[in-house]
Ligand SMILES: Nc1ncnc2c1ncn2[C@@H]1O[C@H](COP(=O)(O)OP(=O)(O)OP(=O)(O)O)[C@@H](O)[C@H]1O
């Protein structure tokens with residue numbers, strides 16, 4: 001693989017975390033405009049752990065995921081009783097609050113003679129653990145793919161067990177869910193926590209690939225894209241959001257004929273898809289057909 | 297103290313433009329029960345149409361204003377057809393995602409035609425600064441405030457005195473009832489969209505003419521301010537939209553003055569977050585907002 | 596013997612409208628009672644209070660001695676209350692199988708969210724499919740609910756109640772929209788599979804169904820109980836005939 005392919009694939013993988021994160025909340029019946037906040041939390045905490053505290057990479061990733069999941073649950077706890085649009089705006093407010101706070105967040109330590117750490121709006125550079133450890137881009141791509149595989153595996157386990165069914169029931173009809181004995185609040189908080197952890201995992205991986213991060217990268221635009229990926233790719237399976245990322249970043253960005261017109265083409269494509277399939281390409285009926293075909 | 301009053305005054309002026317944006321959102325949300333993410337970018341198209349007229353033909357304020365309105369209305373019609381009329385009634389999420397896709401499309405289209413970072417927009421030149429004792433009021437702000445007030449009054453007349461207004465209100469209150477009583481739902485929805493776009497276009501024009509320069513960031517900016525002001529005020533209430541806009545304007549102006557730009561962002565979003573949790577019905581929304589949400593859930 | 600369900604002084608208001616007005620009702624264990632009354636008399640509202648969807652404005656509901664008035668729906672469901680819905684409430688994006696299984700998630704341990712052993716999964720599958728078979732739905736296991744007929748949808752809702760293994764069953768017009776022959780089938784299914792060993796309240800406009808299933812009948816009118824007793828006696832009362840058969844056409 002050449003360097004360009006590797007970088008495109010890495011990007012696809014990293015965005016997939018964010019897209020899956022937004023997708024999980026969609027399944028649980030909530031629109032979140034703010035999953036980029038957890039991506040940012042993961043990127044900053046993971047970066048601080050390895051670059052400032054000099055922890056090993058794995059520990060940085062673990063702390064990022066834990067923090068993302070904890071903050072996800074904490075934010076969900078007061079906001080879950082809000083309905084629909086109010087929840088969406090609350091997530092947006094939280095994400096923008098996070099971004100604005102990172103703009104003034106400074107935490108620098110002297111590491112080998114250089115001041116290292118987040119420096120407000122100037123960003124946070126020198127997150128170099130991966131390069132210092134001599135990990136090649138191809139190997140790092142394998143790490144990203146491995147983590148993504150783990151997330152997909154987790155969702156697959158939840159589909160095999162009761163987790164995804166619970167999320168779907170609560171998402172589709174919270175009143176019925178409650179009368180079936182499911183606690184809607186608890187299920188949604190669990191979903192938000194899971195979504196926060198997954199986005200933070202992507203963020204930590206992203207920070208170590210990019211080596212430089214800044215608050216402006218975690219804008220609303222990023223979050224709304226993540227949301228759109230799931231809606232385009234389809235709500236029927238966890239592969240849906242990944243398909244959405246593939247179409248946007250994989251197909252359009254890498255096909256250079258569209259250079260400069262990517263959004264015009266992508267936007268038009270999305271609009272057409274949604275007219276024909278309001279719940280995305282891999283929607284629930286499609287997945288049923290696939291399953292029926294597999295059962296034969 | 298003088299500062300505080302001065303900031304409040306400035307905030308109210310900007311807030312009246314926010315209120316108009318929120319009003320446009322509210323009209324659409326009331327009739328469609330869906331979010332039009334491309335609302336701001338439609339206005340963006342209008343503003344750039346105005347700027348183009350200004351730079352190529354040295355057009356004056358009036359033609360630029362009309363071009364802005366026309367651009368916003370045409371772009372909105374495009375959005376309505378593709379993201380709302382063409383998508384099934386029960387697929388609110390799809391409409392939202394679809395309008396977001398059109399947002400991307402409109403923004404990129406504008407950016408391709410206007411590749412520079414910023415463009416000049418005609419300003420209200422030659423108007424004198426107003427002095428009210430120790431306070432100052434930029435004349436643009438006065439124009440903004442008065443236009444917003446006139447527009448709200450006009451909208452009130454449309455809503456209460458015309459058949460279209462009656463239909464619009466019926467549709468907002470109860471879709472089923474409107475259909476049964478013979479309201480042409482599709483037509484009223486389209487007209488409402490265009491009305492909202494025109495209101496948004498006025499707001500966009502006022503903001504651009506006050507700043508004197510525009511960039512493609514304005515689309516996202518308008519969507520965000522309108523959306524936030526609408527939710528602060530109380531979903532689906534027109535009075536709420538205005539109050540929400542004014543409140544947002546004042547809070548931003550005060551925070552900007554006392555805390556600076558990053559302080560303003562932090563304060564605004566922290567307040568928004570807390571307000572949503574403590575007061576989800578909004579500043580002006582009464583029990584009715586909650587009741588409306590509940591109505592769909594009769595067992 | 597202690598009552599399975601004891602409702603006392605129950606009132607529910609929506610703004611100015613009184614949906615339930617100081618209602619008293621008691622059910623013995625294993626007893627099935629028919630609840631009739633004109634449209635808007637508060638029958639569904641009673642179910643909504645019993646399942647916790649609405650908190651009552653006054654009064655108490657005791658289930659096997661536990662006070663449930665005002666508890667949230669999941670807590671009440673955990674105490675063994677399950678219902679069907681007048682307007683049908685199926686999950687339209689989930690298969691028939693998943694709709695049925697929805698009744699079982701709450702009682703499973705949390706770890707099964709992530710990991711259900713293949714053996715447990717197979718056991719559950721078998722149980723669910725034999726439940727579906729009881730209602731002649733086995734061949735529809737993997738269909739979406741929209742592929743079902745109205746009768747099948749109502750049967751699926753009843754099967755879902757059964758899957759929850761409740762102590763108290765609440766049926767809201769289980770035969771609405773059915774032909775007499777279909778009504779007969781549903782009566783048989785309810786009598787054979789649902790009622791034995793459970794207390795039940797059955798809301799129904801069809802006298803055929805009520806009398807077949809319930810030896811006892813209570814009548815609601817404008818949120819008040821106006822009659823309560825053996826089916827034949829209640830249906831014979833003049834007041835009931837006027838308020839009920841006078842108002843409802845069916
Ligand atoms: N969520 C609610 N909000 C406001 N009013 C309600 C609500 N639910 C029910 N009502 C009102 O309460 C009264 C009783 O309604 P309910 O549904 O209990 O009647 P019902 O006896 O089940 O009638 P039907 O035979 O038509 O099903 C009606 O006037 C109804 O309009």
Ligand SMILES: [Mg+2]
Pocket residue numbers: 638639640681
């Ligand atoms: Mg009823």
